[in-house]
Amino acid sequence: MIELQRLTKVYRGGQLALNDVSAKLTKKVTAVIGRNGAGKTTLMRILSTQLLPTSGTATINGFDILRDKGKIRKFLVSVPQEGRPIGMLTPFEHLRIYLTARGMSFSDATEAARKALKELELWEFRDRPADMLSGGMKRKLFVAMAIAAGADYVFLDEPTTGLDPLSRIEVWAAIKELRADVLLTTHYMEEAVELSEEIVFMDGGKIIAQGELNSLLEGFKGMIRVESSSPVDGWMRVGNIYFTYASADEAEAYLKKGFSIKQITLEDLFIRHGVMEIEP
Amino acid sequence: MNLRFILSMGWYYGFYSIIRGPSYVIASLSMPMTMLFLVYMLSRGSLISYAIIGGFISMMSTNALSSAGDAAFFRLELKVQDLFVVSSISSTDYMLGIMLSYLVFSIPGIAVYAALSYIYKVLTPLSALALIAVILIMLVSTSSISFILAGMLTHIRNVWGIVSILSIVLSIIPPIFYPYTYLPKYIVYVLALSPATPAAVIMQGLAGLQPLQPIMAVILVAETVAYFMLARKFIRWTEV
Ligand SMILES: Nc1ncnc2c1ncn2[C@@H]1O[C@H](COP(=O)(O)OP(=O)(O)OP(=O)(O)O)[C@@H](O)[C@H]1O
Ligand SMILES: [Mg+2]
Numbered sequence: 001m002i003e004l005q006r007l008t009k010v011y012r013g014g015q016l017a018l019n020d021v022s023a024k025l026t027k028k029v030t031a032v033i034g035r036n037g038a039g040k041t042t043l044m045r046i047l048s049t050q051l052l053p054t055s056g057t058a059t060i061n062g063f064d065i066l067r068d069k070g071k072i073r074k075f076l077v078s079v080p081q082e083g084r085p086i087g088m089l090t091p092f093e094h095l096r097i098y099l100t101a102r103g104m105s106f107s108d109a110t111e112a113a114r115k116a117l118k119e120l121e122l123w124e125f126r127d128r129p130a131d132m133l134s135g136g137m138k139r140k141l142f143v144a145m146a147i148a149a150g151a152d153y154v155f156l157d158e159p160t161t162g163l164d165p166l167s168r169i170e171v172w173a174a175i176k177e178l179r180a181d182v183l184l185t186t187h188y189m190e191e192a193v194e195l196s197e198e199i200v201f202m203d204g205g206k207i208i209a210q211g212e213l214n215s216l217l218e219g220f221k222g223m224i225r226v227e228s229s230s231p232v233d234g235w236m237r238v239g240n241i242y243f244t245y246a247s248a249d250e251a252e253a254y255l256k257k258g259f260s261i262k263q264i265t266l267e268d269l270f271i272r273h274g275v276m277e278i279e280p
Numbered sequence: 281m282n283l284r285f286i287l288s289m290g291w292y293y294g295f296y297s298i299i300r301g302p303s304y305v306i307a308s309l310s311m312p313m314t315m316l317f318l319v320y321m322l323s324r325g326s327l328i329s330y331a332i333i334g335g336f337i338s339m340m341s342t343n344a345l346s347s348a349g350d351a352a353f354f355r356l357e358l359k360v361q362d363l364f365v366v367s368s369i370s371s372t373d374y375m376l377g378i379m380l381s382y383l384v385f386s387i388p389g390i391a392v393y394a395a396l397s398y399i400y401k402v403l404t405p406l407s408a409l410a411l412i413a414v415i416l417i418m419l420v421s422t423s424s425i426s427f428i429l430a431g432m433l434t435h436i437r438n439v440w441g442i443v444s445i446l447s448i449v450l451s452i453i454p455p456i457f458y459p460y461t462y463l464p465k466y467i468v469y470v471l472a473l474s475p476a477t478p479a480a481v482i483m484q485g486l487a488g489l490q491p492l493q494p495i496m497a498v499i500l501v502a503e504t505v506a507y508f509m510l511a512r513k514f515i516r517w518t519e520v
Contacts, residue, residue: 012520048366051519069518078366080359086293088300093292100284103368109288129300145363 001026002047002183006056009042009205017042018053019205029175029182031192034202035270040185041081043202044157047183048078060153074103077146081157081185084138085130091117091141092126098145116148119174121167136163140171147174156184160191189266199266203273217264219272222247225262226254238271282373289377294384308346309389311447312338316396319457327458329402333411333483334456336393340415341451341476343386344422345443347378351430352439355516371517375508379423383416390415407486414479417504421475422450424507431514450474455481459490472499475507 002025009018017039032040045051047058049069058065063072085094095113096106104112117123120140125133130141143159156175160168168191175182175195186192192199193213201209201216209216227243228235235242245268246254251261298305312335319331355361364374397403403411429446433439454477460468471477478500485492 045362045519049518050362050365073366074368076366078362080362083359083363084357086354086358086360088297089292093296097285097288097292098363098367100288101282101364101367101369101373103282104284106284106288129296142363149367 001062002030002058002060004043004047004056004058007043007046007053007058008055009039009046009051010054017205018046020056021205021207022056023200023207023210025183025198025200027197029184029196030198030200031196032183032185032200032202033187033189033192033266033270034208038202039205040202041157042205044078044155044183044185045080048076048155049073050078050080075152076155077102077149077151077153077180078155079142079146079157079159081161083142085133085141087131088129090127090129091122091133091137091144094130094141095145095148099148102149102151112148112150113144116144116174119147119177120144120170136167139163140167143171143174147178152180154178154180154182156182158185158187160186160188192266201269201273208273209269213266216266216269220245220264220268223264224248224251225264225268227260227262236271243271281376282369285369285373286377286380290380290384292381293378294381297381297385298388305385305388308343308386309339309392311342311451312336312389315452315457328400329487329489330459330484331457332393332396332400332402333487333489334458334480336390336397336411336415337418337476337479337483338451338456339389339393340386340418341422341456341474341479342447343382343389344379344419345426345447345450347382347423348426348429348443348446349439350378351427351515352433352436355430356433356436361515361517365517371512371515374517375423375427375511375515379419382423383419402487407483410486411483414482414500417500418475418479421500421504421507424504424511425450425475427511428507428514431511431516451476455484460484460493461490472496473503475500475503478503 004021004023007018007021010016032043034040042051046053047060047065049065049072060072060076065072092113095116096109099109099112100106117126120143122137122140122144125137130138133141139159139162143156146154146156160171163171172195184195198210198212199216200207223245225243226246227241229241232242235244255261315338316331316335319327429442430439454471454474455463455468456476460481468477468481478496481493481496482500484490
């Protein structure tokens with residue numbers, strides 16, 4: 001379990017990235033979503049003891065991120081958002097170096113590396129210097145390192161950004177097989193829904209909503225989204241799409257008028273927080 | 281201390297850097313070799329012993345300084361440092377792993393200078409042993425300076441510029457390629473801030489080229505400890 005106690009982060013230069021956040025994350029897999037700059041990475045880095053908060057603290061399984069750094073670092077794995085492998089080294093070498101850093105013996109490291117590389121379909125490329133891997137393969141290599149470590153907690157900051165659909169499914173399968181508790185961030189709403197038992201929605205350095213999918217979309221119950229590509233008076237706008245929310249009963253009528261109809265998804269949570277407050 | 285990590289980092293990163301990027305090995309030898317050539321020509325061979333010992337020290341110093349590029353790149357660009365922070369290694373292990381990889385990476389250069397010293401009979405067996413010790417200590421102190429630098433940077437762009445300036449200040453200006461007695465005494469002490477200076481003074485003494493200066497051994501060890509402690513502070517293992 002992760003418990004955040006009034007976490008605040010102000011970066012040097014004055015940027016407020018986390019604003020007095022308190023929460024309890026109790027589920028096995030939690031997905032953090034939110035717009036660019038919402039504070040997701042800042043939260044992940046603070047929880048994984050890479051970055052110090054300005055004030056407040058948090059505990060992971062009862063261990064304090066300020067006082068018990070050393071202990072947390074041993075049972076937690078954290079894959080950075082923009083992590084990239086060392087160009088000169090191969091996937092196999094990355095895993096072996098990383099796993100010895102996790103405290104494994106050489107032979108355990110080799111064994112665990114082999115297993116993870118096979119699981120993520122990287123085995124074929126195990127001896128290719130990372131410079132010569134595609135962007136998605138590099139990303140998968142980081143996920144492989146996280147999975148191979150056999151940690152109790154796994155933090156993944158945008159693990160599937162840039163992955164093709166099949167690779168994404170491989171990563172999802174690997175995440176689902178983990179014994180560990182997982183905290184991940186993603187910009188893919190279907191990924192949040194597919195993987196997590198609980199979704200945390202962040203905006204402006206705060207947790208705006210937290211819960212399972214249905215409870216997050218409670219406010220949209222019985223509604224649909226109606227979209228138009230030309231301006232309509234009183235509707236909201238995102239880019240050059242104009243839209244409004246309506247009762248599901250009115251769907252037919254809107255369709256007849258030539259508008260398109262969308263089911264409510266997590267995206268609507270973003271829209272409501274991003275647009276409705278500004279352009280009601 | 282996690283010896284397994286230090287060994288695997290040192291071996292894989294050091295050895296495969298030679299195999300997969302041999303141009304860097306040649307590049308790291310080019311400056312000391314040029315100096316060796318110039319000193320040899322200008323002194324008509326009379327300062328060849330200085331040039332060989334100096335080249336040895338200078339090559340080690342240059343290589344250790346260039347690890348600042350890796351350290352900064354790992355932290356700022358690849359985020360590899362972040363990955364290692366959350367593991368069972370300490371910042372000391374991390375730095376020692378990278379230092380060892382630079383030692384492995386320097387083996388071809390060490391071999392070249394060992395051969396030259398042998399051919400020109402610059403070293404006795406005893407002074408050769410001393411040179412190995414001096415070089416290892418210097419690797420730790422100079423790499424520590426690299427980690428301090430890498431930790432202070434906020435933009436990767438600056439690293440190569442600063443490394444080349446530091447290379448000149450720390451590996452060419454000190455009395456590495458010429459007798460330290462050419463310099464006023466106080467200047468030698470100022471230049472001793474660069475680990476290459478005490479290293480060269482010690483070796484010039486042991487090779488019988490100049491009077492021995494035992495105090496320089498104390499300075500070398502003391503500043504190695506100091507730079508290493510500072511590196512642990514500056515490397516930003518936990519970012520603020
Ligand atoms: N090192 C830093 N120094 C100063 N400000 C920073 C730093 N890192 C992040 N910020 C700022 O903090 C805020 C939160 O950034 P963060 O990286 O946590 O967002 P995020 O939710 O992960 O975004 P994204 O979805 O784009 O990854 C942003 O306003 C960002 O500009
Ligand atoms: Mg982020």
